Amino acid sequence: MPTPSDSKIKELEKKANNIREDLVKMLIESGSGHSAGPLGQADIFTVFYFHVLKHDPQNPMWPERDRLILDVGHCVPIRYVAMAHAGYFPKKELMTLRKIGSRIEGHPNYLRMPALETTSGPLGEGLSQACGFAMAARMDGTDLDYHIWCIGSDGEQQEGMTWEAAMFAAKYRLSNLTYIIDRNNIQIDGYTEDIMPLEPLREKYEAFGWHVMEMNGHDMREIISTLEESKSIQEKPVLIIANTTPGKGIEFIENRFGWHGVPPGAGPEDVVPKEEQAKRALEELRTLRGRIEAEHD
């Protein structure tokens, strides 16, 4: 794949910012849901749905589509917004998040929206399922027709089932699988290295037989090149450690674990009082939009 042009990068950055704005509006309307993780994954999801993923929003279950499996179910709001922007469903439906009868539930429900590929929520079960997807593709001889992507979180590395799957993927040399860990260093109760240390994460996966890459999860050019390169690795499953800032784009949310599981309007008040959080969050994103446009012009 050719190197993306500057205008393409700018387009993706603007798209990611629009997606963040809609994410924040959606979370405010919902009154519940996770902020930090979804904001931190906005750039990665934007790259997937608007550049890397082989997919067709008009034909969501196209047999040759790439499978994007969300291990970390509570980050699904960012996927909903990216999918709505890509044309999977009307953007106005985003305002139904977590409400009765909605297709876009608090955690992904495959039955209501098969394009989500799986149902998830309890942590650390996605990589096993991604392995099953990859094995099926290999049995069918279609493993070169499409790629299996799995997006997980760092907290999920504390689950034993994740490591069972890590062993399995290496045993069966699932090179049609790329696992991306959103390394944002936070979980609900605190910083990962305080709650249950994960480091040295890279060395652990290498010892398990994986090819490990790292990327800055907010640099569009780097995200694209790393994801593309991961598809060309033979004989081994690939892990990409995506270094991200939780809450990216909204300064009073960034890097604060208190924002893991709450929307603007219900977050910690150490910087901004609750009643002003929604307004301030959207203001910051509008400022960011202006900066992106200025930088590239």
Next chain:
Amino acid sequence: MKQSMTNYNLAKNYLDEEKTEWKPMRDGAGIGIAELGGEKENVVVLAADTAGSSRAKYFAEKFPARFIQCGVQEQNMVGVSAGLAYQGKVPYAITYAAFLVGRPWEPIRTTIAYPQNHVIFVSSHAGLATGPDGPTHQMTEDISIMRCLPNFTVIAPCDYEQARKAVKAAYDLKGPVYIRNAREKTPVFTTEDSPYEAGKAQVLREGKDITAIGHGYMVYWLLKIAEELKDRISIEVINLHTIKPLDEQAIIESAKKTGRVFTCEDHNVVGGMGSAVAELLSQKYPVPMKLHGVYDIFAESGSVKDLWKKYKLDEEGTKEALLEFLNKSK
């Protein structure tokens, strides 16, 4: 009575224990899955380091490209099965009951039951009929924990031949299925020609004084007890091989006829098949009931015959429990 026995094509001389062949249900299940593999290309088998003793090996030997050895990773085996099912495969995950559905219950709930994935869980080593390995391996809570999961079908075949049929019938069902099999050799009283339909209770012997419902090998005890006591009391024997969904009509009809229901199973009386029948009858046609089985305890190591005797799951113990109930409910 004669008519229904003919209909079910039970083995000749099945009431004569000497002339009855004893074979393990797990063998029937393993052979059935291997036979199915020849007919259906999307069948995939997963094992968790017990391919030999759980009989997944019969399939593995014939179809190595469709066999996945997961090692001692029951949780991962569940997740991989879910992924395969999303892609259109029909996975059969096979190991001992305690590890198959006990260890990874929550991954089964989230990745199989809730999204209605058509994955078939086939166990061996269910119940005290597991024997000397002891309570860690004698799974007596599997029916309770599987029948409370929405979308699941729960099946407990009565013998080798029925296990062989049940694993094939599961292929044509929708959604997830759990099939429980015992490790030990048990009487084979049905035949290759016996009909089998998942979800349909089998009234193997008609009676008018009491309904006796069982699953697994204990159905055989019930048939023998009914024959032995036929001059004193007329016992209707039902093989309730499908515990969920329950064949409500068959159970209610029988309860209406006899007015008393006795259940027995090699499983905890808390939440098992007897509980399922009680849930139904208490709401739709209350009659006196007795739930016989493992009385909410962990047993111990021992030969299967010694365990059956001590915990009253053999023919004699079952008969005692039934007669005691009869005397009390007169």
